[in-house]
Amino acid sequence: MIYTVTFNPALDYVVRVTDFRLGATNRCEREELYCGGKGINVSLVLHELGIQNAALGFIAGFTGAALKQELDARGITTDFILLPRGFSRINVKLKSGEETEINGRGPQIDPRSLEALYRKLDALRPGDTLVLAGSIPASLPADVYEQILRRLSGRELRFVVDAAGSLLERVLPYRPFLIKPNHHELGELAGTALSPDDGERIAQCARGLQRRGARNVLVSMAGFGALLVTETGEVLRQRAAQGALKNSVGAGDSMVAGFLAGYSEKGDYRYALRLGTAAGGATAFSDGLAVRSCIEEVLKTL
Template sequence: MSTAGRAPLLHPVLRDLPCAALPPPLVTLTLQPGLDVSYEVERLVDDRKLHASRYRFDPGGNGINVARALTRLALPAHACMLVAGEIGSLLRRLVARQVRHVHATRIAGETRINAAVRQLDPAAQYEFIGRGPAPTPAELRGVIEQLLQLGGGGVVALTGSLPDGVAPTLYAELAQQLHARGSRVVLDMQGEALAAAVPRRPFLIKPNRWELEQLCGQALPRIADVRREACALVGAGVANVCVSLGAQGALLASADGVWRGLAPAVAVRSTVGAGDSMLAGLVGALACGAAAPDALRLGLACGSGTAAQPGTELFDPAQLPALLRATRVRRLGAA
């Protein structure tokens, strides 16, 4: 199908890429979301009631962040999530302000609250992570059925931690079922869940360097080591392996070759959501048919754009053209 009729709906940065296709449905899953509450205080003092100079609520969870970032690229994202209780209702409302298609499956209990306290002087950050409810098998089936229905034939991002009581093989099973429905599966998770899902031939995985080291069971101090392991995963059937390297950018390997991307220099304010934003840029561009190096460039621009924003704020889409101009990608060779 030609992109001509619908192209103006896309963000200009995607319109400018030589995209060959309209994006299929882009679906994210968040099994363990949280309400992020952040406080800013001048200085923490023992045994004193402190008044925050600022505080805010944000929806938290990797899949939710990816959907928020895709929406900033004017891509049609669907965010599937488990929500519980009154906190879950608030979370759903906050996500719906930023993502057009929100699919919340209700479960018993209360969605967790995560808190972050930022002390201004001396600068320090404290984070507290809550514990979310454990879904029953029937509740889990509900969200899975919805995901399979929405994600059939589309691009589905499975990301983030699993709630208590859910088997670490769940993402691997979902990857297999989605694959059978013609979906392209994207994985961003760590540990056992990632190791179990990799043999299901996903479309893309995005470990950071540490997650790749865990996956292959060895330290990868040089870029050449990262490249070797990324290529081994491509050889094992993962179509695209993107290893994000924080301020050092990223490396992308696929059957078409290997590319090294250098992140644009930005004044870093908070890297929260940088990995999720990078994934959204990369996946959004690939879903539109962009070539690997162009997709890597957009991923880096989105990731670093988010690192330049405070707190949980994601990249500003208006700054993407300048960020893209400052992002370097070069081909290293064949995979």
């Protein structure tokens, strides 16, 4: 079973304006409302690919209720903790030529609610996979990912961490099964600037994270595809999917979901990399998160 954790889920309000003008009244030509948050994105794409999973995390207020209602309607298994105060955030995504985002802050997570999440995670069983994705609210300790992996260490669980900076760095000693930095984030951890077309240096830096504990390092490189350094020592390259870019939100999360789905299906890292790349590309070519039919079409081209 795969479990995802989203500490700060959101409703993503997407507004499309033909010619946005700052300081003027703008009328949108189209608007959509999506469930947002990196872990939730992973859950949604896993569900599209037929992989059973459960979404954990925190919700609050009327927006949290709406978010859970939408996920329930889409068939996603959820086990959220309802916070006593505040409301789940609303993120505004303005699309008018370029993309502009205004992300809400979200509610405070009190120590009692955090402990309730820990108790849910204590119920995971050997062989389960736990996905921790995204940034964390300011109300939580900066080492909360590390606290979770330390608490669950030695339980024969697979840890997947999609985060940046110290959040990712602190979990490496707990031997996460998969981490997924992009080439910018990898360069920051390695203390150097990395060009997405320099696969050799990217592989070297990925091996550096393996020496610090990571088992498999999946690096997304925008238009240059993806690179995977496996725990068996292989360096696998996958060219990027080709298509018209419509959406940059959730592509990385879709890649994580596709990778996990592919590995769950065949236990093969090369296929997992292909399916992950197809899922990420299909989301980039869609208005929202990719549906299964689109992922399968993109996969045929890789």
